[in-house]
Amino acid sequence: MTSLSTVRGLQTPEGVPIQLELASVGDRLVAAMLDIFLMNMLGIFLFILVILTGGRGRLQLASAVLLVVFFVVRDFPIFELRWRGQTPGKRATRIRVISRTGGALTARSAVARNVLRELELFQPLAILTAPAALAAGFPPWLGLVAGLWVVAFAALPLVNRDHLRAGDLVAGTLVVRAPPMLLLDDLGAAPGRSALQFRVDQLDIYGAYELQTLEAVLRLGNTLDNGPALTAVAEQIQKRIGWAPGTERVGPYEFLSTFYAAQRARLEQRLLLGERRERKRVAAAVPGDPPASTGTRK
Amino acid sequence: MSGELRMPSVRFRKEREASWRELEGLVDRVQRIGLRSLSAEELGRLPVLYRAALSSLSVARAIALDAALLAYLNALAARAHVVLHGGREPFSVAFRRFWAETFPRAVRSLGRHTLVAVLLTVLGVGVAWRELARDPARFSDYVPPAYAQGRGPEATDDDLRQVLQAKETPRSALIQFSSILFTHNATIGLASLGFGFAAGVPTAYLMLVNGLILGAFSWLYGARGMGWEFWAWTLPHGVTEIWALLLCAAAGLRMGQALVFPGRQSRLVSLQRAGDTAGVVALGAVAMFLVAGLIEGIFRQTVGAPAVRWSVAGGTFLLWSTYFLFAGRRR
Numbered sequence: 274m275t276s277l278s279t280v281r282g283l284q285t286p287e288g289v290p291i292q293l294e295l296a297s298v299g300d301r302l303v304a305a306m307l308d309i310f311l312m313n314m315l316g317i318f319l320f321i322l323v324i325l326t327g328g329r330g331r332l333q334l335a336s337a338v339l340l341v342v343f344f345v346v347r348d349f350p351i352f353e354l355r356w357r358g359q360t361p362g363k364r365a366t367r368i369r370v371i372s373r374t375g376g377a378l379t380a381r382s383a384v385a386r387n388v389l390r391e392l393e394l395f396q397p398l399a400i401l402t403a404p405a406a407l408a409a410g411f412p413p414w415l416g417l418v419a420g421l422w423v424v425a426f427a428a429l430p431l432v433n434r435d436h437l438r439a440g441d442l443v444a445g446t447l448v449v450r451a452p453p454m455l456l457l458d459d460l461g462a463a464p465g466r467s468a469l470q471f472r473v474d475q476l477d478i479y480g481a482y483e484l485q486t487l488e489a490v491l492r493l494g495n496t497l498d499n500g501p502a503l504t505a506v507a508e509q510i511q512k513r514i515g516w517a518p519g520t521e522r523v524g525p526y527e528f529l530s531t532f533y534a535a536q537r538a539r540l541e542q543r544l545l546l547g548e549r550r551e552r553k554r555v556a557a558a559v560p561g562d563p564p565a566s567t568g569t570r571k
Numbered sequence: 572m573s574g575e576l577r578m579p580s581v582r583f584r585k586e587r588e589a590s591w592r593e594l595e596g597l598v599d600r601v602q603r604i605g606l607r608s609l610s611a612e613e614l615g616r617l618p619v620l621y622r623a624a625l626s627s628l629s630v631a632r633a634i635a636l637d638a639a640l641l642a643y644l645n646a647l648a649a650r651a652h653v654v655l656h657g658g659r660e661p662f663s664v665a666f667r668r669f670w671a672e673t674f675p676r677a678v679r680s681l682g683r684h685t686l687v688a689v690l691l692t693v694l695g696v697g698v699a700w701r702e703l704a705r706d707p708a709r710f711s712d713y714v715p716p717a718y719a720q721g722r723g724p725e726a727t728d729d730d731l732r733q734v735l736q737a738k739e740t741p742r743s744a745l746i747q748f749s750s751i752l753f754t755h756n757a758t759i760g761l762a763s764l765g766f767g768f769a770a771g772v773p774t775a776y777l778m779l780v781n782g783l784i785l786g787a788f789s790w791l792y793g794a795r796g797m798g799w800e801f802w803a804w805t806l807p808h809g810v811t812e813i814w815a816l817l818l819c820a821a822a823g824l825r826m827g828q829a830l831v832f833p834g835r836q837s838r839l840v841s842l843q844r845a846g847d848t849a850g851v852v853a854l855g856a857v858a859m860f861l862v863a864g865l866i867e868g869i870f871r872q873t874v875g876a877p878a879v880r881w882s883v884a885g886g887t888f889l890l891w892s893t894y895f896l897f898a899g900r901r902r
Contacts, residue, residue: 283649283652285625285648285652285656286656287622287625289625289626289628289629289648291628291645291648291649291652292645292649293649330741330742330743330744331743333743333744333746333747334743334746334747336747336750337743337746337747337749337750337751338750340750340751340754341750341753341754343754344753344754344757344758348757348758348761348853348857357602357653357654358653369653371653373843379850380665380850380854381673381847381850381851381854382846382847382850383850384850384851384853384854385846385847385849385850385853386846386850388761388764388765388849388850388853389765389768390765391758391761391762391764391765391766392762392765392766392768392769393765395758395762396762396765396766439768442839442842442843442846443768443826443842443843443845443846443849444843444846444850445843445846445847451650451653452642452645452646452649452650453646454595454598454599454643454646454647454650455643455646456588456591456592456595456639456640456643457639457643459580459581459584459637459639459640460637460639461578461580461581461637462581462584462585481636484636485636485638488637488638488639489638492639534578537578537580537636537637538577538578540636541577541578541579541580541634541635541636542577542579544579544633544634544636545579545634
């Protein structure tokens with residue numbers, strides 16, 4: 274999991290919240306550039322195709338096709354609607370447009386989102402490149418204003434929490450990463466644990482947060498690279514729970530995976546009883562548990 | 572060791588994993604190939620498996636501490652959610668409903684904003700008439716040279732009349748002309764809609780400028796005694812085109828209003844509602860621009876009889892006003 278600041282909850286119509294990671298601004302930029310590139314390629318391809326069919330007035334017909342295709346592709350979210358919130362560029366960068374309210378992405382919000390790009394990008398660019406074509410006597414400094422305009426709207430996703438651009442604000446949409454579906458092995462069911470036994474008081478020190486941190490360390494595997502980390506974590510835990518090495522000698526990985534299983538079993542059983550402990554106790558002897566440890570109290 | 576038995580999540584996963592894997596396979600296929608790749612039976616299983624996955628997710632959140640399991644179930648539910656709720660109505664149904672209900676209703680909800688757009692345009696026309704009556708040389712201040720194409724106070728009567736007449740033109744040129752007009756007008760319409768986001772100010776400005784241009788041309792032809800001919804030339808497509816532009820501007824103004832004066836709703840919610848209407852109006856208006864482009868590019872260039880021109884103008888006006896006033900009303 275990545276940092277919490279980029280994760281957003283989405284309420285499904287069924288009432289179960291799903292967590293989604295926001296798409297990064299970089300991914301979105303790449304996606305937009307890819308789409309614009311593909312759009313141009315498509316236009317050029319069709320243009321050449323119509324011209325190659327030959328005949329009188331083909332050039333005029335070809336430019337008509339080019340104009341309409343450009344307009345339709347630029348302003349209409351055909352792909353977003355057919356591909357459930359993705360365009361070719363978004364598919365390549367594995368991001369997706371969704372509705373902020375958790376329902377379906379409707380045609381109207383997809384259209385509104387797209388149309389706003391006229392304001393954010395296309396029109397100011399037109400002013401920037403050819404001001405005289407739009408209105409008589411547009412002063413040259415208007416180009417500067419248009420440039421600042423583009424920059425201001427481009428900066429909008431950088432300054433708000435959800436990376437919303439103007440189109441997202443209006444359409445009520447959000448761009449998120451399409452999460453990879455990968456089910457890792459269950460460490461709790463993994464073989465290769467030793468017969469070490471832990472006392473209940475040794476298992477009542479840590480909470481869910483520490484357990485999942487330990488999980489992350491274990492998932493890196495019992496490799497040479499991971500060796501120092503495993504040793505350090507094992508020593509830390511042994512010190513904290515007052516572990517007295519008995520007759521059996523075990524390596525750090527074996528110790529940690531056994532401790533993980535025992536700790537998870539203990540915490541999950543407490544969960545079943547409705548007691549959830551998020552973090553470890555700061556100090557056992559302090560009267561009145563610190564607020565970080567909720568629930569469990571002996 | 573009895574670790575597995577004491578870990579509820581291990582058993583939980585063992586019991587349910589098969590159904591998650593099945594859903595994963597279906598979702599993967601829908602996203603890669605499409606909904607059609609599923610058999611009728613699989614299609615029926617999809618919502619069942621989805622709900623099972625959601626329930627697994629909420630159970631796992633309550634009983635499991637395996638971070639990898641929670642991440643997987645969350646991702647699975649998110650993907651399946653997009654597949655099940657990202658779906659659309661069949662195109663024909665959505666299309667019919669849009670024209671029969673959604674679009675005319677959205678237009679009716681914009682009554683006041685449309686009025687403001689009309690008033691701004693009329694103001695532009697009035698200013699142009701008044702100022703040009705005083706000083707015809709100001710014509711070029713109101714009409715960009717790209718629009719004027721030689722029409723102006725210094726052009727001869729013959730030149731001006733020439734523009735208004737029907738001509739022999741090859742078909743491919745007509746199609747090209749129509750597509751230029753359509754994309755140009757639709758882009759202006761969508762821009763004036765989008766510009767509404769900037770508190771509506773650029774939209775209001777565009778309406779004024781549009782009024783100035785219309786006023787300048789009608790003054791020019793009126794001053795040469797060709798006023799009726801000018802309107803007969805403009806209105807057959809102008810009714811549809813200007814109407815569509817006014818609707819775009821109205822939706823833009825509504826968006827600006829939603830941003831500046833959100834009222835009792837939060838700014839985000841009020842903007843979203845305005846955006847909803849804006850999306851509908853944008854879709855409808857673009858279709859109107861297409862109709863206007865065809866009338867302007869083909870009909871106007873080929874049919875010159877004033878009676879026909881006037882009846883098309885009157886006919887389109889009657890059609891659109893009946894449609895917007897009465898279509899999709901709840902009985």
